[in-house]
Amino acid sequence: MKFLRHLAAAALVVAVVVVAGLTWGHFAGGLPPGLGRPIDVPVHQGEITLSPGARPGHGRPPPGVHIIGPGPGGGENLGLDSMFQSVNLPVLRNTVEIEAAVTAGAVLLEIAHRRWRRARRATRPRPLGPGRSPRQARHRAR
Amino acid sequence: MASTPADAASVPGARPGRRRRIAARTRLDFWFDTVLLLGYTLAYSYGFTGIGIHEWLGLGLGLALLFHLTLHWDWVIRTTRKLASPRGHDKLIWLVNLALLGGMTLCVLSGILISRVALPYLGIELTQIGPFWSTLHTTTAEITLGLVPVHVALRWRWLVRIGRRLLARRPR
Numbered sequence: 001m002k003f004l005r006h007l008a009a010a011a012l013v014v015a016v017v018v019v020a021g022l023t024w025g026h027f028a029g030g031l032p033p034g035l036g037r038p039i040d041v042p043v044h045q046g047e048i049t050l051s052p053g054a055r056p057g058h059g060r061p062p063p064g065v066h067i068i069g070p071g072p073g074g075g076e077n078l079g080l081d082s083m084f085q086s087v088n089l090p091v092l093r094n095t096v097e098i099e100a101a102v103t104a105g106a107v108l109l110e111i112a113h114r115r116w117r118r119a120r121r122a123t124r125p126r127p128l129g130p131g132r133s134p135r136q137a138r139h140r141a142r
Numbered sequence: 143m144a145s146t147p148a149d150a151a152s153v154p155g156a157r158p159g160r161r162r163r164i165a166a167r168t169r170l171d172f173w174f175d176t177v178l179l180l181g182y183t184l185a186y187s188y189g190f191t192g193i194g195i196h197e198w199l200g201l202g203l204g205l206a207l208l209f210h211l212t213l214h215w216d217w218v219i220r221t222t223r224k225l226a227s228p229r230g231h232d233k234l235i236w237l238v239n240l241a242l243l244g245g246m247t248l249c250v251l252s253g254i255l256i257s258r259v260a261l262p263y264l265g266i267e268l269t270q271i272g273p274f275w276s277t278l279h280t281t282t283a284e285i286t287l288g289l290v291p292v293h294v295a296l297r298w299r300w301l302v303r304i305g306r307r308l309l310a311r312r313p314r
Binding site: 003006007009010011013014017018021022025028088089091092094095096098099100101102103104105106107110 | 186187189211212213215216244251255287288290291294298
């Protein structure tokens with residue numbers, strides 16, 4: 001029962017974000033500067049991977065280049081043959097490297113921040129003794 | 143991962159000196175979050191998986207994220223109530239998680255709207271989907287790629303502690 005209540009609350013929050021996104025999309029007829037520009041097409045090992053929603057330009061691709069995405073004849077080339085092929089491993093490696101680098105940076109920052117806080121606390125004078133508030137100290141003094 | 147997990151709750155009556163057992167909920171949190179991270183990494187690597195797996199994995203991730211948020215709803219409520227207190231660490235985690243919620247939701251939403259495999263397979267054809275959604279999809283995906291590792295890193299102590307205990311070899 002508690003799980004269902006939490007699920008409903010979480011779904012409500014997600015629904016609010018979805019509605020906000022749809023409203024933004026609805027009123028974004030004139031796109032903000034920077035949005036709506038042509039999508040960059042990355043090339044990996046002689047293979048052009050179109051981002052979702054992107055379309056290839058006119059003309060035939062250069063020899064040896066394989067396009068993953070909508071085919072030139074209107075038919076969909078879903079790139080199903082690219083799944084888990086070793087030639088595409090650099091894409092996965094790139095993602096893992098970015099994640100590892102950001103994680104390492106954030107962990108180092110967290111450690112540095114914690115050390116700095118501890119050092120600051122250690123240098124602060126503690127005239128009242130541990131666990132005693134100013135109010136308790138006044139009370140004892142009476 | 144967002145919550146202060148039901149950390150290493152011991153089983154009542156466990157013998158002293160022996161390794162305490164890890165609560166089932168903590169194990170669920172750890173393994174589910176690990177699978178989520180792996181799934182997200184795969185889904186982001188669009189050029190590796192191809193569009194079919196990318197879309198189905200993205201849909202699955204959307205549902206999994208809703209489950210993740212549900213599992214940690216207690217933390218959301220507790221931390222939101224404590225936002226006025228001066229402690230900074232939880233506030234930072236709360237802000238990162240809020241940004242991640244927005245980014246992930248918009249990424250999955252835009253992904254659904256520009257879907258070319260999963261939605262047509264389910265018999266849903268969306269027309270007049272402009273470039274706004276594909277650009278939003280790319281932008282939010284890049285934002286989440288920055289936020290997911292930070293989300294993980296902010297709980298690295300818990301992950302290392304539980305990971306060590308879960309992966310440690312049990313003496314026979």
